[in-house]
Amino acid sequence: MSSEEHTGLLTDRELLVRIDTRLQAVIEDKKDHETRIRALEQSKALMEEKIGRAVTPKQLWAGAASAVAAASAAIPFISSVVNK
Numbered sequence: 482m483s484s485e486e487h488t489g490l491l492t493d494r495e496l497l498v499r500i501d502t503r504l505q506a507v508i509e510d511k512k513d514h515e516t517r518i519r520a521l522e523q524s525k526a527l528m529e530e531k532i533g534r535a536v537t538p539k540q541l542w543a544g545a546a547s548a549v550a551a552a553s554a555a556i557p558f559i560s561s562v563v564n565k
Contacts, residue, residue, distance in 0.1 A: 491499070
């Protein structure tokens, strides 16, 4: 068989081109996945920060109680100013 006859088998060069093409596709997929992973990690960090800053119901009630106490303490002072 001469080297010019087609045997139906891939030549080494054709096989190398296919392997290289697939390798490039895998590398691009990896880059896409790494980008997605970084974006998800950033989203996670932002949510954790947001949750850390969130006001809990206990903190809300404590704030409301402080406001009521401050208002109660201010009423006699305001009354004395208004009644003068």
